């Protein structure tokens with residue numbers, strides 16, 4: 001929802017939380033005049049009035065935090081933001097360059113140039129008003145029966161969720177679609193259906209009794225009313241009240257995040273006949289036909305209780321109420337492509353209220369984000385050709401090799417895992433596909449129409465094109481080389497069903513060839529280690545080397561892991577980043593485990609890369625001190641209160657500040673910083689979480 005034009009968090013764009021982004025080594029060069037050598041960290045970012053053992057994150061980043069302001073058009077600032085900003089600027093420059101070459105309209109370059117120019121033409125957008133949505137709104141107006149309603153709801157479905165790889169679970173449409181291999185049959189590509197239909201980020205926003213949430217509900221309802229008013233819909237205040245009432249019922253039907261994250265509760269293969277009998281209400285035949293899925297013999301229902309509840313609401317709630325809900329969501333979803341008055345309102349709620357961002361992004365930045373979402377692969381090909389030379393690919397692959405070796409040694413060394421399970425882990429590690437930089441094959445967007453005068457139509461058609469691209473994979477053999485992120489994305493992803501990882505070129509910009517091993521392994525190395533470990537953590541244990549949902553641990557392995565996990569749940573539950581709001585240790589467990597494992601593995605790989613030597617002391621910091629400092633500086637962040645609150649409630653990742661404190665689980669950190677009992681972060685050796 002952070003995406004300025006897109007209302008749907010596409011799996012190809014995860015920047016909403018700037019989750020796995022880190023430090024850009026070269027950014028520090030200007031801060032340290034003529035250093036002996038580039039060490040890839042910035043000692044001046046520290047707050048030396050704080051003991052490392054009391055609050056390592058503040059020690060590492062406190063000075064920096066005091067010295068920076070969050071830009072008015074952003075909800076946070078940090079290391080990730082710097083990398084993101086650089087990728088954004090490169091992208092914009094490349095787009096302008098592409099356009100200046102006057103490319104043929106039906107080539108990828110032509111599509112990029114036209115798409116961007118159309119969005120930049122604010123005058124045309126103002127002139128056209130609500131016209132680009134006329135067909136969609138007329139269609140809603142003409143709905144005269146629940147069967148027709150079901151058909152329109154089916155037409156709106158898009159491939160806009162991905163609960164496993166990207167944990168993108170939110171869609172404004174009634175259901176979201178995900179196309180990938182079946183959980184129990186790795187050779188079969190099937191459609192997954194997920195709950196949707198809410199305008200606010202989560203059911204909690206509708207059901208929580210806290211005064212903060214009650215306030216948000218009232219601001220949301222006002223947003224709905226004002227948007228309908230600008231669009232000249234009749235009785236906007238009454239409609240907003242009814243839409244809110246309907247969404248409260250939708251929220252009550254939804255299951256919560258913890259349940260949605262449980263893959264065993266999600267593995268519900270059903271036939272169309274099952275859907276009709278087990279989830280009555282929606283006219284499934286009309287819905288699936290409109291969605292182009294009527295011929296599918298099997299669906300996986302991610303949240304059966306919710307799908308059943310939402311289907312029942314289609315039957316029980318008045319037709320007029322659903323029509324008003326559809327009108328509102330149609331306009332709200334595309335508000336970024338409509339005249340300024342619409343976007344102002346959308347921004348006011350989604351960015352200002354929900355995230356505390358005071359100022360809108362400039363139009364070109366919004367256009368870049370939209371282009372990345374809609375024509376990501378076309379642009380990715382151009383981006384890589386310019387910014388990710390084969391030498392970068394080779395260097396990162398070398399780093400990946402060291403991390404894989406370090407992880408392999410860690411498998412050998414763990415004492416809790418049975419020999420049989422270790423053999424399985426090693427098989428899985430051997431067949432892991434680590435994608436570096438970009439995919440082997442890019443999407444070609446053949447047949448997608450991009451018009452200079454129709455930016456809203458362009459995004460509608462692009463989303464539809466992506467939907468058909470995904471649906472076309474149904475019934476075909478599984479493509480294990482498929483990428484789920486574009487090369488220009490500042491993020492990384494683990495794909496359990498493909499036993500693969502994607503590290504896009506843009507995040508690999510973190511690798512600084514001039515910095516020493518301590519910095520590179522602690523920043524990009526820990527991120528790669530984080531992703532590798534996901535394949536072996538409590539969720540990775542569920543998927544075997546083929547990506548089949550088949551747990552490869554013995555009950556003993558699982559019991560130990562669970563017990564260790566509980567320690568980490570407790571550790572994170574104790575953090576209170578926002579007054580009155582603690583981190584949810586259970587909700588963030590997978591990610592916290594990956595942070596511990598990623599850091600431990602990166603430390604080993606860093607040592608491995610030195611071949612038994614020690615790094616010299618630079619600026620009074622040993623190699624190990626620099627390693628941990630670089631890790632914490634990778635997570636430095638300054639964030640607005642509202643955005644922090646929203647992240648704590650909706651995100652599977654703990655806030656950056658708490659992620660930086662992961663060091664307290666690693667023994668060498670205690671040695672490097674002489675951390676003693678009694679200090680606030682001190683954990684007794686038996687309390688430190690050791691998984692790998």
Ligand SMILES: [Zn+2]
Nearest residue numbers: 530534591594
């Ligand atoms: Zn992760």
